[in-house]
Amino acid sequence: MTPAARCSAAIEVLSDIAERRRPAADALKDWGLGHRFAGSGDRAAIASLVYDALRRRASAAWIMDSDSPRAILIGSLRLQQGLAAPTIAALFTGDRFAPAPLSAAEQARLGEATLSDAPPAIAGDAPDWVLPALAAILGEDLLPELRALARRAPLDIRINALKQTRADALTALGHLNAEPTPHAPDGLRIPIGADGRGPALHVEPEFLDGWYEIQDEGSQLASRLSGAIPGETIVDLCAGGGGKTLALAALTGNAGRLIATDGDPRRLAPIHERLRRAGARAEVRTPRAGRARVDVLTDLDGSVDRVVVDAPCTGTGTWRRNPDAKWRLRPGSLATRLSEQATVLDRAAALVRPKGRIAYITCSLLPEENDGAIAGLLERTGKAFAVIPAERVVAEISPALAPVVRFTRHGLQMSPGLTGTDGFYLATLERRG
Incomplete structure (x- = not known):
């Protein structure tokens, strides 16, 4: 497919997403099934166009003065990919499978419109109803952080210390042009192409041999800051597919008792093969x-050394990877997540022994899901738990992180603008003796 034909396809997918209010991944999958002539490279390029358009949906609509799928794609080509108006016009010629030529109004908007007077929700490409909560944690960094959340995410892997060192893996994976991650000691960052596409890491021999897992650096750091040490009994309470379970096993060198579970048994399906x-x-x-x-x-109640709670959340910290999720987020979704967080924290509280600890993790930037959830547990349990200051946790485990995280009332917040990671939060509580 030509670049112009890919633009036409992206507009078609964006129309499907808007009309049927469905996740982008579903719309892209259905488009691929209906257009089997498109190769893997074409599908990847179309997906990149779609996700870039969703990342910049509000600002693209602002500069084009239209929220149609076509306008959003055109605006995103300028804002996200930095294409000049003549370059965009060369893709919109109406020839064969190309989109219709740019109108005079579209050309004028490309040449003249700016975001200089756009409100924060538009300039930062975020739902306006979450801005007060984000401003509470981000302060003057609100707009820079929102813009960072609208960029493409890096591609990170965690080297499995049970099988390989990062130094040796860096040499063996030289063909991927990897570089050490800035903060996580077991991480490598893989370059991605201009189209946002990275190498097929899941088919590399080293992946099949268990050398590494694909994991954002922020998730790697959150796992490390959970404080897990050899010899402990550790419960990964919301294990899902097992990403943090694998990290905890590596951190403890398989020396201890590690139990993984999840409230949704379907989410646990991949964990067995990944562990193997x-x-x-x-x-x-x-x-x-x-x-x-x-x-x-129930047999573990009151006996666990450490419970890791990778809590269900709105995922606001992962908008770089899931840009359509921010436009589907509703206040009711937040209320549901807050209820789920209270439930899993209460379950964790029952599991830990005296002096045992809870590491509470989310991939959210919303204070209600973070400090608010911790405050709720403290209120429900009276004086049963004490917060371990996040400054102390960082000083003991990863002191170099101190300048690049935000310390909050009860924990710490990572963010793409400050840490260069997804927006992870972590707080540590200890049951009083």
């Missing part, structure tokens, strides 16, 4: 599906 490939040891406890669900952790 990584050489990681963990006991997976899968709850029975359906209404007659039984708590699979």
